[in-house]
Amino acid sequence: MSDLQLDPRGFIIGCPSCAQRNRVAFSTREARCGRCKSALPAPSEPIEVPDAGAFDALVRDARVPVVVDFWAPWCGPCRMVAPEMARVAASNAGRFIVVKVNTDALPELGERFRIRSIPTMTVHAGGKEVARTTGARPAAEIESFVNGAVGVA
Numbered sequence: 001m002s003d004l005q006l007d008p009r010g011f012i013i014g015c016p017s018c019a020q021r022n023r024v025a026f027s028t029r030e031a032r033c034g035r036c037k038s039a040l041p042a043p044s045e046p047i048e049v050p051d052a053g054a055f056d057a058l059v060r061d062a063r064v065p066v067v068v069d070f071w072a073p074w075c076g077p078c079r080m081v082a083p084e085m086a087r088v089a090a091s092n093a094g095r096f097i098v099v100k101v102n103t104d105a106l107p108e109l110g111e112r113f114r115i116r117s118i119p120t121m122t123v124h125a126g127g128k129e130v131a132r133t134t135g136a137r138p139a140a141e142i143e144s145f146v147n148g149a150v151g152v153a
């Protein structure tokens with residue numbers, strides 16, 4: 001279980017130096033540990049969205065584009081995409097935030113975004129959905145899809 005989480009008030013990031021759990025607002029540019037003042041790493045792995053309120057706050061306030069992996073536990077292709085999304089999150093820390101929405105646990109988000117098949121991946125920038133694609137992809141293709149969606153060559 002990762003110590004990287006989010007809720008409607010921000011990220012919860014474990015300090016790599018002292019293990020203190022820090023709450024970091026989604027809008028923070030360079031976060032530091034409240035206890036030891038070390039720089040906290042940008043999120044570098046997919047974060048499970050716990051509820052719609054956290055999702056809405058994140059896409060509204062995040063300083064970088066948010067990539068959303070809509071998935072469900074019974075979906076085979078979703079299991080193939082999960083490690084690819086983890087690679088994308090690791091190699092783009094500080095550039096994108098990658099989150100996962102379990103459409104079984106959060107049906108209201110699946111309905112709101114009209115998710116008809118999974119895996120579906122959406123990209124949100126400036127509080128709006130700017131792109132989406134459906135189906136399993138390798139990390140390199142996901143990355144170029146996101147870069148294209150947010151206008152990075």
Ligand SMILES: [Zn+2]
Nearest residue numbers: 015018033036
């Ligand atoms: Zn610390």
